[in-house]
Amino acid sequence: MASDDGALILPRDSAVPASTDVAIIGGGVMGCAVALRLAQRGVGVTVIERGIPGAEASSAAAGMLAPQMEADGPGPMLDMGLRSRALYPSLAVELDEATGIDIGYVKSGVLAVALTDDDDRALGARRIWQAARGMRLEALSGDAARAREAELGPAVRSALYFADDAQVNPRALARAFSQAAAAAGARFLQGRYVRRVCTQAGIATGVELDGDTLNAGTVVVAAGSWSGLVEGAGVPPSVVRPARGQLVAIETRPPVFKHVLSVQGRGYLVPRRDGTVVAGSTVEMVGFRKEVTVGGLAGILELAQTLVPALANAPVMQSWSNFRPYTEDHLPVLGATAVQGLVLATGHYRNGILLAPVTAQAIADLIVTGNAGFDLGPFSIERFARA
Ligand SMILES: Cc1cc2nc3c(=O)[nH]c(=O)nc-3n(C[C@H](O)[C@H](O)[C@H](O)COP(=O)(O)OP(=O)(O)OC[C@H]3O[C@@H](n4cnc5c(N)ncnc54)[C@H](O)[C@@H]3O)c2cc1C
16 A cells, blocks of 8 residues: 555554453464464454564474473373373364365374483383383384384484374464464454553453553463563563574485484474474573574584484575573463463473463363363462462
């Protein structure tokens, strides 16, 4: 559109309605997935996203759905991860039907490998507690692992194979969630920043944007690493902090391996169906510095070559970084708060892609019925006050 003097006028992204049943702060996978599940129940939802829905951590992730590889032991995190992983096959079909977007769900399995004695011991401990719970896994010698994945390097001494762990393409997932939510009736205010959650006498009444107020019966905080920066959101900045992760995309043509490969605490390789290998990652507490560094890349690429020596000749296509919403105990922050009508869906750290489906279901159930369907106690913000 052009004004009388010929200057380009960009349309203001959608007008702010006077009120909404639920205002969701943040349009990452978490905000969009919650919006989808609420809109499907006939709830009026408005997602406020300061940039582009899904463009932060949710599009930057590696996309592993790997609760067995990730969990350090049995507990609420493992239970939630397994529940969410089980939701993915039907979610992939649902999102494809709703939007035409293939989220790239593949039950590729994860080979968690050992390169050192310490890795060996850690895998051994993991095998014992998971086997005791009847979880599906296989212990492999280095040679048995190489028989399964021929390009695995000679440095791999042993492995655990988690056949049920899987992967998605997070960028496609984020796009599909936002489009499905919009198709189900959720409203999106893009390019709008939430400054403050408004409250009156201990009850959330809406959100203050840059220049507008949106009244809401319920406010959901789904602002990822930035949750602590929204005034009145009930999330101290010390509770959810940014943990930078750097990633590299490597191209292989044709694909040279098919399982996700990981070394606990050091990194991973995620092979996509199209031959792209996503290699990661770092965990860095450097605030909101969105940089890719020489040291970060060097460590990632060295591990990539050790795991799959054939990658030495593969071209590097792209590198990027973003921020995992980190909490000290690595559990998300979910559910009701001391402020009536203020609900949290944040702090998913390195498992937000995995946990988005179950989080959305639980938060939508909590808002609509008052019952999340499972105990959100371990994920309550109250745990930080008690600590
Ligand atoms: C390198 C890396 C690798 C990862 N790998 C995996 C993986 O393999 N598997 C897995 O399960 N997870 C992984 N994760 C973690 C996962 O990406 C996150 O846990 C998840 O994306 C968090 O989703 P979110 O919606 O809470 O946050 P985000 O996607 O960051 O979305 C938050 C949104 O809120 C918006 N926002 C913030 N403040 C405001 C405001 N005041 N007003 C309006 N909008 C606001 C932001 O613009 C942003 O779009 C990885 C993360 C990284 C960085």
